[in-house]
Amino acid sequence: MTIKIPLRDSRFNLDISGVAGFFGGDVAVTAMATVHIYQGRKWLGWYNSPGSYEIAKRYGQLGRSRFWDGLYPGVNVDPAVLFELDGMPGPKYRGVHSGTTMLKTGHLAHLFLQECKDIPRSEMIHVDCPRVSSPIALTVVNLHHQPRPEEHPRLFRHSTSLACIPIVASLATCIACFVYEDWYCAAMILLGILTSGVSCYVIGTGRFTFTHPRHARGAPPGDGVLIADDEIIVLKGPEDAVTPITRGRFSLKFTSEPEYHNIGVCSMLLTTQFLAQLLLVPQGEIFGQLMFLSSLAVSWGYNSYLSSLDRESFQRRILVEQVLQLRADARRKYEFGTRTAMVVYVLLVLSPAQPSEALRKILDDLLPNETPVWNVWKSVVVEKVCSRSEWSDGTHAQGKPVFDRTANHGLRGEELKLLHTFFLDAEAAFYRYHQEAFYDEIEPFALPALRASPMESLSP
Secondary structure (H helix, E strand, C coil), rough: CCCCCCCCCCCCCCHHHHHHCCCCCHHHHHHHHEEEEEEECHHHCCCCCCCCCHHHHHHHCCCCCCCHHHHHCCCCCCHHHCCCCCCCCCCCCEEECCCCCCCCCCCHHHHHHHHHCCCHHHHHHHEECCCCCEEEEEEEEECCCCCCCCCCCCCHHHHHHHHHHHHHHHHHHHHHHHHHHCCCHHHHHHHHEEEHHHHHHHCCEEEEECCCCCCCCCCCCEEEEEECCEEEEEEEHHHHHHHHHCCCCCEEECCCCCCCCHHHHHHHHHHHHHHHHHHHHHHHCCCHHHHHHHHHHHHHHHHEEEEHHHHHHHHHHHHHHHHHHHHHEEEEEEEEEHHHHHHHHHHHHHHHCCCCHHHHHHHHHHCCCHHHHHHHHHHHHHHHHHHHHHCCCCCHHHCCCCCCCCCCCCCCCCHHHHCCCCHHHHHHHHHHHHHHHHHHHCCCCCCCEEHHHCCCCCCC
8 A cells, every 4th residue: 555645746946055054054053062061952852953054164173183083174263263162362461479460361261250240239248439530349258169270060951852853853753754655755854853963962072171280289379359440359279279360271172183083074974964955855755855844844943042152150169159159258349439439449359468668569450540640549548558558447437537647748739629629539449358257257147238329438
């Protein structure tokens, strides 16, 4: 008994082979990159995925030989950069004790900067200042955990039931084509299932790895400052607790490196799939072509879901929760009305056991102004910060100014008024620092209540 193929007598032909390898290419490439974030994701790629040509072209560049470079020309990049686990530039870093200056940090510093930026405003400490010019945020982070030089973070769990939808759809459409004896479309769907599954597994064999350089014993504390345009982060802790942010990196370890021949073979399979679909799908019946298109549509929907996930947020969670093991109370974020007040608070946080030269370098990095007023203000502020015994008794909290207003420091008129204005900004930082130090000493958990209490106004 011969089964009649549906729509066999139709003269309409979809002829979709020309776009099958390009349809949903960018989405498919992004979805493939999730194999290194989700646990077990490399086993769940057995479906007829669209965009085979785009995937082959993108990941074929990993192959490092004349053969692979000829098939897939382009710059040979590191797998971590290709899968967007590395490559983003981070902010400038200045080490206090070591004097290290990094004009540009790496990907993990970028992730940590974004993590600090996303601290909700409800958790920020708003520091009252006598004036408001350009508000700027400051985050003070106390780092304690010192990770090993190489670690393999745990990956996130992925919904197996959701991944089964495109797998079942591809198998169902393939079986339907076999039942109605549309061998061309059935074979192309089956070929798409196999090449996608094999490629997902091979690419997923790369092991997600965190590394950072280990410092010698006796290294000084790693206190330093990350400096961005709209955010300043003070890092406090041992050198091996700070280095994961400033010098650490995420990478992928493949057994086939450095040539990556297995990934090159997978790219060739995907290219073969694209060419076969280009030639053979038009030979099928209209029903088979509809089944082929249906499998691509379901797979495209699943790939779109995977590509919509914020992979950077997952990397940030791995960095904060697993690598740094940062406690919830280890970060305090402030918002200052002026940059001058914020900079003084940074010096106060870093000031214990710091020579004035180191603090002056930090000050010059954060405030590069070199006018006579700024130079006088910087010298006076650094001197006052270093002479902690003169103001640590909190007398300024009762209305007494921190800085001497009778001295003119060689300035007159408008310059002297401007200097006194900057002194008021600095006193706001002194007041906040002394207030928090007092509460932390008598009751470390009193800070949330302190946030809600308004700061007393400062008078010259």
